[in-house]
Each structure stands twice: as structure tokens, then as C-alpha cells.
Amino acid sequence: MHHEITFPTDEAAVREFRAGDTVTVQGHIIGIRDATQIRIFDKGVEPPMSLRGAALLHTAPNVRKLGEGRYEPMCIGTTTSARMSRFTEGLVRDHRARAIIGKGGLLPEALVPLREHGGVYLAIVGGAAALETTQIEEIEQVEWEDLMPECLWKFRVKDFGPLIVGMDTHGESLYENVQVEARKRLEETIYSRL
Amino acid sequence: MAIDTTTDLQQTVEDAAAHLYVWSLKDIPQDLRDALRNAMETETHKVGKRILETINTNVSVADERQNLVCQDTGLAVYYVRLGELFPLHPARIEQALREGTRRATLEHPLRSNTVHTLTRVPTGDNTGHKIPHIHWEFVPDWDGLDVKCIPKGSGSENMSFLKMLVPADGVSAIKRFVLDSIVGAGGKPCPPGIVGVGIGGSADLAMHLAKEAIARPVDDVNPDPDVAALERELFELLNETGIGPMGLGGDTTVLSVHVEQAHTHITLNPVAVNYQCWAARRASAHIFSDGTVDYDREA
Numbered sequence: 001m002h003h004e005i006t007f008p009t010d011e012a013a014v015r016e017f018r019a020g021d022t023v024t025v026q027g028h029i030i031g032i033r034d035a036t037q038i039r040i041f042d043k044g045v046e047p048p049m050s051l052r053g054a055a056l057l058h059t060a061p062n063v064r065k066l067g068e069g070r071y072e073p074m075c076i077g078t079t080t081s082a083r084m085s086r087f088t089e090g091l092v093r094d095h096r097a098r099a100i101i102g103k104g105g106l107l108p109e110a111l112v113p114l115r116e117h118g119g120v121y122l123a124i125v126g127g128a129a130a131l132e133t134t135q136i137e138e139i140e141q142v143e144w145e146d147l148m149p150e151c152l153w154k155f156r157v158k159d160f161g162p163l164i165v166g167m168d169t170h171g172e173s174l175y176e177n178v179q180v181e182a183r184k185r186l187e188e189t190i191y192s193r194l
Numbered sequence: 195m196a197i198d199t200t201t202d203l204q205q206t207v208e209d210a211a212a213h214l215y216v217w218s219l220k221d222i223p224q225d226l227r228d229a230l231r232n233a234m235e236t237e238t239h240k241v242g243k244r245i246l247e248t249i250n251t252n253v254s255v256a257d258e259r260q261n262l263v264c265q266d267t268g269l270a271v272y273y274v275r276l277g278e279l280f281p282l283h284p285a286r287i288e289q290a291l292r293e294g295t296r297r298a299t300l301e302h303p304l305r306s307n308t309v310h311t312l313t314r315v316p317t318g319d320n321t322g323h324k325i326p327h328i329h330w331e332f333v334p335d336w337d338g339l340d341v342k343c344i345p346k347g348s349g350s351e352n353m354s355f356l357k358m359l360v361p362a363d364g365v366s367a368i369k370r371f372v373l374d375s376i377v378g379a380g381g382k383p384c385p386p387g388i389v390g391v392g393i394g395g396s397a398d399l400a401m402h403l404a405k406e407a408i409a410r411p412v413d414d415v416n417p418d419p420d421v422a423a424l425e426r427e428l429f430e431l432l433n434e435t436g437i438g439p440m441g442l443g444g445d446t447t448v449l450s451v452h453v454e455q456a457h458t459h460i461t462l463n464p465v466a467v468n469y470q471c472w473a474a475r476r477a478s479a480h481i482f483s484d485g486t487v488d489y490d491r492e493a
Contacts (some may be wrong), residue, residue: 062267078265104440131251149306190373
């Protein structure tokens with residue numbers, strides 16, 4: 001099934017998504033990364049923009065500075081999510097973020113907060129940054145510039161995707177399914193031939 | 195031949211490095227384009243095929259817009275083949291590669307990724323202590339210089355693995371370690387990519403060899419027939435695992451497996467795995483002793 005959705009959104013909307021569905025995003029996406037989340041959760045600093053209902057993107061963009069607090073997108077892509085798995089609970093429970101967009105998947109334990117508090121993980125094609133950049137209309141707001149390039153970025157997007165629902169609110173992860181199947185193949189048909 | 199320690203040739207190498215870094219990020223080699231297109235055409239898994247279509251579209255968009263293929267400008271790694279008779283000392287070549295990296299980063303501008311490992315303070319120009327890293331090969335009776343630039347992204351570099359197996363574990367344990375590493379890596383290193391395997395030597399040499407392996411063209415085969423057979427076997431087995439593009443399932447888990455070996459100690463059996471993502475960026479220059487430069491995307 002395919003979903004067109006505008007962010008920010010509410011919990012009910014993302015609970016409709018099932019692992020394997022495809023999604024195109026309109027509206028706004030907020031860029032966060034390792035250093036951003038270390039500041040929010042480990043240092044306890046309140047983020048200067050609301051994450052409520054947001055789609056978050058694991059990114060550290062290439063930008064050109066135009067003026068005070070103004071940046072032009074040059075090449076915006078997506079980083080590996082697994083490093084930031086431990087922040088999932090705080091994002092969905094305390095900040096009510098509704099989607100995390102990344103590549104490679106969150107660790108399986110992130111399924112619990114996604115299910116309990118209503119959040120989804122949307123998989124983008126890692127490395128496909130030239131295409132992703134064309135789907136970002138403007139960088140509307142930048143906070144925590146001292147963390148450059150791991151600032152808080154607010155992007156206005158158009159037809160952002162295609163994204164694949166990698167982890168849903170019903171406890172299913174495509175990544176886990178693939179891992180279980182791959183390990184079964186190793187045990188049953190591959191190791192014996194080495 | 196006199197050694198030019200100062201001027202023009204060093205500048206030439208610096209300019210070449212600056213050009214290679216940016217060029218490699220935007221224009222991926224033809225062997226890789228062919229492999230990605232072929233994977234898209236043969237993939238039977240629906241999600242995997244969709245992902246490979248997006249990857250191929252992205253390569254075209256990068257061409258049309260003269261943009262970077264991937265946002266991760268990586269750690270610049272240089273592979274240098276230096277002829278004995280090339281009239282510039284390695285110390286100056288190292289300076290030139292560092293300065294070229296710095297200039298490209300600031301002038302383009304490119305995202306800088308380099309930070310101090312403990313303080314995490316960025317340097318802002320993609321250079322730092324011992325960075326960029328340079329692999330050296332010295333060639334007797336030759337007056338040329340080959341420089342290859344590989345910007346190495348962190349998603350794939352984080353999926354690096356080393357195991358000090360013992361001789362009694364044999365070759366089967368080497369194969370098993372490679373399979374377990376790539377299955378465990380799942381979608382994190384942006385599959386389908388190039389798997390580099392280093393076997394033998396010492397711990398550091400095994401990983402060094404794995405890194406040399408990922409720098410080879412996709413369709414390159416190791417000249418040692420025993421090593422080539424291992425490459426072929428690992429390629430086929432890895433593509434039976436079903437990990438697929440971006441770890442979301444499919445027939446295409448890797449585009450290529452390259453193995454490099456060194457002799458080792460009678461009691462050692464080391465194996466190292468280094469992964470290169472599908473955006474396996476690579477560009478080379480041949481620099482002649484008179485200062486002319488021949489850029490070569492395919493080397």
C-alpha cells in the first residue's frame with residue numbers, strides 16, 4: 001500500500017502504516033544526528049524547535065552559507081540510523097515525534113517504543129543524496145549552528161521519497177525479517193558447503 | 195634525476211588531489227555504473243528492485259546537476275604508486291595530497307567530517323592528524339606517479355571487522371567470518387557494495403589489505419588463481435543470503451568481492467573485512483615526471 005502524508009502529523013496516521021508499505025512525504029522534515037541527540041538527551045538541553053508530530057531525518061547536510069542563519073542546500077542525504085537507536089524512546093515518548101527517516105534500520109529494541117508510543121521508521125535509499133536534494137525545497141530554520149553540520153535543520157520538502165516503512169507500530173521490522181531469513185539460510189544451506 | 199623539493203611538481207600533485215576528491219564524489223566509474231544497472235535489471239525481489247531503480251536514478255541526477263552522488267564526503271584515502279625516478283620526494287607528495295584535500299573542501303565547499311577523536315572538535319577542512327591516510331606502493335625503475343582518491347564513507351567504514359583466527363580454523367572459518375560479518379552488517383553499509391577481504395600478514399596488515407581490496411574496480415579479479423577462486427565463491431555465497439539492497443531483502447547483496455593476501459606467521463590466520471558502499475567512489479590520475487596529468491576515472 002502507498003501513503004501520501006504531510007508532516008507534522010498525529011499518532012493515528014502513522015499507526016495506519018504497515019512494514020513494507022511505501023510513503024511519500026510532504027510538508028516539513030526536521031534533520032537531526034548524533035551530536036544533536038546527544039545534546040538533547042545526554043546533556044538535557046531542550047531543543048529550540050518543537051519535534052511534536054514531526055518526521056525526523058538522520059542527516060548532516062552539505063550546505064552553503066548565504067547569511068546569518070540562512071543556508072542553501074547543496075547535497076543532503078541520510079546517514080546510518082542504528083548508531084542513534086537509543087534515542088528512539090525519548091523522541092517518541094517525550095517529544096511525540098511520529099516518524100524517523102533513516103537508512104539501515106534502528107536496532108530491534110526500538111520496536112518497543114515505536115509500538116508503545118506510536119512511531120514509525122521510514123527507510124530511505126542510503127547514498128541517494130543527489131535525488132534527495134531535489135526533493136528539498138528550502139532550509140527554513142537552523143538551530144545549534146555550533147554543531148555544524150549536525151545542527152537541528154527544518155526542511156520544507158516536496159514529494160520526499162520513495163520511502164519504505166521499515167519498522168511499524170505493530171512490532172514488525174523488515175530488517176529483522178531479512179536477518180532471520182538470512183541466518184536460517186546460513187545454518188541450513190550455506191555453512192555446510194564451506 | 196634531480197629531486198624537485200619546492201615548486202611546480204608539488205603544485206601539480208596538489209591540484210590533481212583537489213580535482214580528484216571532488217570529481218570522485220560526483221562522477222562514479224563506468225564499471226560501477228554497469229554493475230548497478232545490471233543489478234537493477236536482474237533483481238527479482240520487489241523492494242530490492244525499487245531500491246536499485248532509485249540508486250540508478252540518483253546516479254543520473256548527480257550527472258545532470260553536477261552534484262555529489264552521496265552527501266558523505268568521507269575520509270579521503272589516497273592510494274599512491276610512486277616510481278623510484280619520479281622527481282618529487284614522498285614527503286612533498288604527502289603535503290600536496292593534504293593541501294589538495296583541504297583546498298577542495300573549502301573551495302567547493304564540501305562537508306567536512308574530520309574531528310578530534312576524543313574532543314570531537316571539527317577541523318573544518320577534512321584534514322587532521324594523520325588524515326588523509328595514504329597507502330604507498332614504491333615502483334623501481336619508473337618515473338611516474340599514480341594517485342587514486344577514494345572518499346570513504348562512514349556507513350560502510352563502521353562495518354569493518356577483524357578476527358585473529360588460528361591455523362586449525364582453516365579456510366572455512368575465513369569464509370564463515372566474511373559471511374557472518376556481511377549478514378550482521380545488514381543494511382547499515384548501504385548494500386549492494388564491494389566487500390574487501392584481507393587475509394594473512396598481521397592484524398594491521400590484514401585490515402590494510404582489506405582496504406586495498408575495496409579500491410579495485412568492480413570487475414577486477416585477483417591474479418592469484420587460488421585467491422580468485424575464493425573471491426568467486428564468497429561472491430556467490432553472499433548473494434545467497436538474501437540481505438539485498440539496503441538490507442531490505444533481495445538477490446543482490448554485494449556487487450563484488452575482492453580478496454588480497456599476504457604471507458603470514460605459521461601460527462596466524464588473520465582475516466579482515468572492509469566494506470565499500472554501493473556509491474563506491476573512485477578516481478585516479480597518472481602524473482608524469484614532466485608535470486603532465488592524465489585523469490583516469492577507470493583505474
